[in-house]
Amino acid sequence: MSTRRGFIAGLAGASTVAVWPRALRAMMEADAAAIAHDLNRPACHLLPPHNWMNDPNGPIFWKGKYHLFYQVNPHAAVWGDMHWGHAVSTDMVHWKHQPIAMAPTPGGADSEGCFSGSAVVFNGKPTFIYTGVQNAPREQVTIRDGGDKLRETQMIAVAEDDDLLHWKKDEQPIIPLPPPGVQVTGFRDPCPWKEADAWYLGVGSGERGKGGCVLLYRSHDLRQWEYLHKMVEGKPNGKQATNPCDSGEMWECPDFFPLGDKHCLIYSTENKVLWTTGHYDAQAHTYTPERNGVLDHGAAYYAPKSFAAPGSRRILWGWLRETRPEAEFSAAGWSGCMSVPRVLTLGAQGQLEMHPAKEVESLRGPAESVKVSESTPFRRKLDDLQRELSLHLSLLTDTVLTIRLISNGPAAWELTLDVPAKQVRCGDIAFPFPALPWPHPDLRMLLDGSVIESFIGEREALTSRVYGLKPGETQLEVSMKGKGSIGMQTWPLRAISPDKLTS
Structure with a gap:
């Protein structure tokens, strides 16, 4: 079956230019009508009007509004051509779609996709730190999942308006290469935070035969970054797979933050999301997990991202992926949605606890x-x-x-x-x-x-x-x-x- 992207590309090449907008409009209207009546489609969760959605990115509360960005393919209901979608809300329940926030730059370090990342406020302006990917020679490849053709670098973009509609990217990566001596299985999904002396950044990674890890960097200006060490790493588990995310040798989407009197690290690997709580040594800049568990036992939940919300709440968003065959969701014209917002708290024994945000009850x-x-x-x-x-x-x-x-x-x-x-x-x-x-x-x-x-x-x-x-x-x-x-x-x-x- 041809993809919608292929269909649109075919229309774009038609000799009668006047046919193109009419045909595209008719196709989009037909898609919208079918999607609106699709009984499988959620009505109480955030998702784009059509096409593919995956990881939540850069959630932030800014100027009285919640902004949630997310991975989106604007051309088809399957993974590919990663952009950052954007929605805004006053209550984390009812959303208004905004224009695409970030798109790949032709010839740039993110020419093959703007992958996942985070948002912080730096010098009074919301700022994205995200992973860009581009085709590269084999010796520079960082994604080693059988395809082995993409290089990941860490990049930055700064908001140019308070509605967060326009973003200015730096042309050059802020972290162009993994640290020397580490044969990474991946190098993506940056997670920044501020400490008293500097900014710190965790990057999801891992090594074959050693397990997943979080690589730690430090900066004073978000542009020049010094690699420190592995902040935390897993242990060999004897599993092997072509894709290191399946074997636990790559930790995707690390999310690290204080919670109560502990710190919490959430990451995705082996097709599930794991949480740990433990001690962060702010002098040595190392993290020691003390408690751990599975964040969500369902196969549909993956790649979550949290942020600090008003009321001293830590709110977590997760990608709810499809578990039906690709042919079915591609034909349906949409794929994936966000979870309801979950409030994270620390239990009396140091375990992670969660519940839907109070705002969800407004739908009752x-x-x-x-x-x-x-x-x-x-x-x-x-x-x-x-x-x-x-x-x-x-x-x-x-x-x-x-x-x-x-x-x-x-x-x-x-x-x-x-x-x-x-x-x-x-x-x-x-x-x-x-x-x-x-x-x-x-x-x-x-x-x-x-x-x-x-x-x-x-x-x-x-x-x-x-x-x-x-x-x-x-x-x-x-x-x-x-x-x-x-x-x-x-x-x-x-x-x-x-x-x-x-x-």
């Missing part, structure tokens, strides 16, 4: 409160595919609790909390029941089209993608085995736009 319609017991399960046919439920689990003892979405026969999705087995199960995924006591003894589930985000006691999260659900034919069921009953609330959720195109 009228609440319905019920009791669920072994003899009285809850069953409801859904008139739409936007729904939240919250189960109060403070009385759980020997209970087995199951939530199902049933569509034309067998369950399309099932989540089970098995207290006697001390296990949570969802399809092929299983993980230990989070240790009690929980900061909030509840289970929250948000259904939005093909997206399901679940939070268990603010200790564990699991994001699923379930395709093919239909309003009026999908039943929500909550059942339990065990003594007593469980209180539950459920709400319909209002869409954030009238047409599923966000704004």
Whole structure:
């Protein structure tokens, strides 16, 4: 099947120039109409009007507004031709799309893509530090995943207006090469922060046979950077793969920040997102993890990025990727969305905890409160595919609790909390029941089209993608085995736009 990008390129070469804008407009209008009626498409999550989205980039609160940038392919619903998309909000829930913030510069160090990065405020101006990629001779290649043709460098761009619509790039990379003596498996996704004496920058990397790592740099002006050392590194795990991200020999999208009286490092590798909390030595500039875990147990959640939000909150965004075949999402005309914003906190034993931001509750319609017991399960046919439920689990003892979405026969999705087995199960995924006591003894589930985000006691999260659900034919069921009953609330959720195109 030809891609939309190929189709547009073909139209651009047509001999009758007047046909081109009419044909393109008709195609885009048809796409928009189809996308707006796509039942798989979320209505309560941020995503572009069409085409491909991946990593959140450079989230920042500036002049009273939240700005979220993200990886986007403006030409097709598949990965490639990475630009930075841009959306703005006053509440992190309702968004207005803005023009593309950054595009590859022909012949420049980011000619093959503006990859992921971060935003900081430097000298009073929002500033991006990001990874640019370009084709390079094999000896200069840094992405070694079987393709082996792209060189990654760290680059900078500065906002030219307070609406963050226009950005001025430096032509030359600020970090053109990996440190000497390190045979990197990758060199990308810069994460900057300010300390008393200077700016510091972590870059995701790794080495074959040694594991992933974060390379640490220091600067006083964000242009001249001194390499220090590996701030933290993994250990060999014996795994091998063509793509080092699959074997744990490359850590993508490192995110490093203070949280409570600890520091937190989040990174993506082996097809999942891992968190650690621990001690950062500000004199030696090294980080020692003390606690660790999986940030989200679902296969759909990847490459998150956090920022400091008003109210001393650390807000995390994650990319919710498609789990269906590429041919299907390419034909649908859209792929990927952002998670709901999650607030990160530090637990009493130093573990990472999270919950949806309070602002998400603004989407709730009228609440319905019920009791669920072994003899009285809850069953409801859904008139739409936007729904939240919250189960109060403070009385759980020997209970087995199951939530199902049933569509034309067998369950399309099932989540089970098995207290006697001390296990949570969802399809092929299983993980230990989070240790009690929980900061909030509840289970929250948000259904939005093909997206399901679940939070268990603010200790564990699991994001699923379930395709093919239909309003009026999908039943929500909550059942339990065990003594007593469980209180539950459920709400319909209002869409954030009238047409599923966000704004």
